[in-house]
Amino acid sequence: MKTRITELFGIEHPVVQGGMHYVGFAELVAAVSNAGGLGIITALTQPTPEDLAKEIARCHEMTDKPFGVNLTMLPGFSNPPYPEYIEAIIAGGVKIVETAGRNPQEHMPRLKEAGIKVIHKCTSVRHSLKAETIGCDAVSVDGFECGGHPGEDDIPNMVLLPRAAEELKIPFVASGGIGNAQQLVAALALGADGINMGTRFIATEEAPVHQNVKDALINASELDTRLIMRPLRNTERVLVNPVVEQIVEIEKEKGADMTIGDIAELVGGGYPKIMQEGEMDGAWSCGMVAGLIHDIPTCQELIGGMVSEAEAIIKDRLATLAG
Numbered sequence: 001m002k003t004r005i006t007e008l009f010g011i012e013h014p015v016v017q018g019g020m021h022y023v024g025f026a027e028l029v030a031a032v033s034n035a036g037g038l039g040i041i042t043a044l045t046q047p048t049p050e051d052l053a054k055e056i057a058r059c060h061e062m063t064d065k066p067f068g069v070n071l072t073m074l075p076g077f078s079n080p081p082y083p084e085y086i087e088a089i090i091a092g093g094v095k096i097v098e099t100a101g102r103n104p105q106e107h108m109p110r111l112k113e114a115g116i117k118v119i120h121k122c123t124s125v126r127h128s129l130k131a132e133t134i135g136c137d138a139v140s141v142d143g144f145e146c147g148g149h150p151g152e153d154d155i156p157n158m159v160l161l162p163r164a165a166e167e168l169k170i171p172f173v174a175s176g177g178i179g180n181a182q183q184l185v186a187a188l189a190l191g192a193d194g195i196n197m198g199t200r201f202i203a204t205e206e207a208p209v210h211q212n213v214k215d216a217l218i219n220a221s222e223l224d225t226r227l228i229m230r231p232l233r234n235t236e237r238v239l240v241n242p243v244v245e246q247i248v249e250i251e252k253e254k255g256a257d258m259t260i261g262d263i264a265e266l267v268g269g270g271y272p273k274i275m276q277e278g279e280m281d282g283a284w285s286c287g288m289v290a291g292l293i294h295d296i297p298t299c300q301e302l303i304g305g306m307v308s309e310a311e312a313i314i315k316d317r318l319a320t321l322a323g
């Protein structure tokens with residue numbers, strides 16, 4: 001399957017693994033890239049730019065295929081040294097960066113000067129167009145279904161993707177809610193040049209997270225996510241559990257008067273405990289696609305299986321319908 005995305009990134013299959021906090025380590029990234037997709041290291045999971053440099057070097061040892069680094073610019077409680085993280089990416093010879101959160105405009109000159117391809121992840125057509133205007137090479141269009149931060153517009157991919165296709169000149173990947181071959185075909189039909197998956201890649205053999213996290217995904221249905229932090233306009237889709245129910249209750253009670261201080265203790269700093277120690281009672285990003293996750297394949301089995309099944313759907317079922 002050759003698309004503008006496989007051409008742009010020099011990869012075999014139009015499948016990207018989005019940056020994921022405390023999941024996007026070298027083990028998963030190399031496995032995705034070795035399977036012909038594009039693996040992406042999550043920069044800010046690394047405490048310092050020096051640690052990111054080491055993670056990039058570790059990944060180079062595990063794959064000679066292209067991989068990227070995610071740079072998330074959230075309306076954070078801290079302000080990481082982004083220029084230094086960017087220098088670590090450049091020095092590490094990484095040629096693809098996934099930006100997310102705020103508009104990456106201030107960093108574009110340095111990234112472009114270093115010959116880096118930038119794919120910006122955003123949740124609306126207007127932000128996608130802005131990304132195109134400031135020189136991004138591609139966008140990842142993240143629909144309302146997605147795990148993590150779906151933005152505040154609540155437009156699902158069935159409408160968001162064809163809207164993006166109407167407006168964009170640069171290629172885009174469909175992101176959010178995707179986990180099987182039917183959806184890959186649908187994304188291509190809706191105008192995308194590939195897909196980006198987050199949640200689905202957590203339930204793979206190589207994802208370096210605690211087995212409890214993978215089991216939670218297998219056991220979850222599509223009804224088991226909740227939106228938190230909406231009153232702060234920093235909405236996040238997470239897997240439901242007692243702590244998340246508590247956050248939702250506090251948000252209901254406080255309404256528009258809520259501040260981050262009201263829930264900081266419940267949302268902050270849980271990732272290492274959840275992802276590495278398997279202590280599941282905390283808020284962690286998870287998409288509605290959990291309802292479609294029933295197994296824990298290798299990345300090779302997942303990507304290879306999705307692509308060959310997608311080709312079969314196009315050649316057999318869809319070709320017959322057209323005929």
Ligand SMILES: Cc1cc2nc3c(=O)[nH]c(=O)nc-3n(C[C@H](O)[C@H](O)[C@H](O)COP(=O)(O)O)c2cc1C
Pocket residue numbers: 017018019020021023042070071072099100101121142145146147148149175176177178196197198199200284285286287288289
């Ligand atoms: C556990 C988890 C952590 C994530 N962390 C980040 C992050 O740090 N930065 C980022 O840009 N996106 C992050 N995402 C979003 C993913 O990159 C991707 O856009 C999203 O998961 C796509 O939706 P899906 O989960 O339905 O496939 C995270 C997603 C998950 C599930």
